[in-house]
Amino acid sequence: MTAGYYAAVDWGTSSFRLWLIGEDGAVLAERRSAEGMTTAARTGFHAVLDGHLAAVSAPAHLPIIICGMAGARQGWREAGYLETPATLGAIAGNAIAVPDVDRDIRILPGLAQRDDRHPDVMRGEETQLLGAAGMLDDGRHLVCMPGTHSKWVRLSGQTVDGFSTFMTGELFEVISKHTILSHAVAEADAIAADSAAFAEAVTRARERPALTTNLLFSVRAGQLLHGLSAADAKARLSGTLIGLEIAGALASAGSVDGICLVGSGRLGALYRSALESQGLTVRVVDADEAVRAGLSAAAQAIWPL
């Protein structure tokens, strides 16, 4: 077994993931928990991190590289933002060190687009992007990172030209839970990536985005008048919101050489299916691999062997 080189942490709003990385780049151990920023802000970031480091028997002076919401104003220590257009190589150089701790802990900055008409921010996705960019050629890519707040990034080689956030995942969540559609979708299982109702909803919202909230209500009306099933109702809700996102992202993307989808699991499969249903060819990069590659690139820049 190689010695530990560093630990990499992806610290989101509601999730915590840690990888212990060896000098040869191998993953020696992994931890996942629900102690995201929201939980850690109450119980203490240092305590949460120490607990996981102890669980993987990390050496006392192992350095730690962190990305995500731990660097938000309401996180552990504010890590600020790099401004677009931004070079991905500048991420590591702008990491901040957590003071008054007994090891070297760095938190990576987010990205900000200080544009009067299109202000936008990301925190965590810049590190996925850094990792994904290492797997792409130097052309102009449109990078889709689906999630609670989906990010669509215009990338030229290693430069982020700009990006747009769409509140798709969060809207799906609150509409499913808190609106009249909650009854329609309550009993449904996870959406199948090959659902015909999903693909149809993606197409209709992409073709007529102005009708989005009408398409959403028609899920309820379809259930009342045509006995629409819970599975199809949920697929249509999701497809409508993702179709709207795709319409908006492509409309503001300009010309690109290709689309890269940084996703994993069910959500990645659903976005891939949505994009392909629109005749788009996508290069898929696993989101977990991308964030680990990004943390690794930053760690090697900060602590060269």
Place this chain on the structure above:
Amino acid sequence: MTAGYYAAVDWGTSSFRLWLIGEDGAVLAERRSAEGMTTAARTGFHAVLDGHLAAVSAPAHLPIIICGMAGARQGWREAGYLETPATLGAIAGNAIAVPDVDRDIRILPGLAQRDDRHPDVMRGEETQLLGAAGMLDDGRHLVCMPGTHSKWVRLSGQTVDGFSTFMTGELFEVISKHTILSHAVAEADAIAADSAAFAEAVTRARERPALTTNLLFSVRAGQLLHGLSAADAKARLSGTLIGLEIAGALASAGSVDGICLVGSGRLGALYRSALESQGLTVRVVDADEAVRAGLSAAAQAIWPL
């Protein structure tokens, strides 16, 4: 004082309104409460109604005309739907009588559009529409009825050709309460109808509806990066959703002779401002007057003097 002729009730999901009407059409008494369908389904529709009738000293055999969610499946007694295209005159004729009660109580039906691609339903607004139609000429009108679920109706004389529901009000509510934007808008007062941020948001969403959920996230980013005020954040959230609704409603309306806005209070003023900001001329009908006029037209058809 004239004798009571009938009592008219607008029984919504979360509100109850009753007017005691004299033989000359005058309003003799009025009651308003929060005992909408949701509450009455627990405490009993009959008991709620009797309480309000006693409070206005209604005669023992006074007939009662009701519109709204009391006629839903989960209401007092299901009143079914008239199907589009529908003549407004048919509403009264399709009222159902509540059985096993000691007075003549009728509940008006809703409207349903049994269209595979555009299924839609309304319940309560058909009565507003019946009242508003009596104040319009016989041309082709696009009637906007803003609310939790805004209705846009294509009306030719007394015939409803079709309609579309937009979930604008409900989305505004859940986004304000349950998403990341809740922090941005929490401290804001009611939106001023002449808010520049509101009008700008209406225009941007109408021009680029595909960007809706990006425009919503930019409210959060604008607060983080540019110190956007809570008042402007709330105005932009509302303006974005209303602009999206207007874009969709006009796109599917076809050619009309005029737009009629059936609204009242703050929401009516906001929609009027939004429509006028888009260069549209609107005839405004007060929503309270419209529903009373509709209930009155139905009552006179059922119980002619």
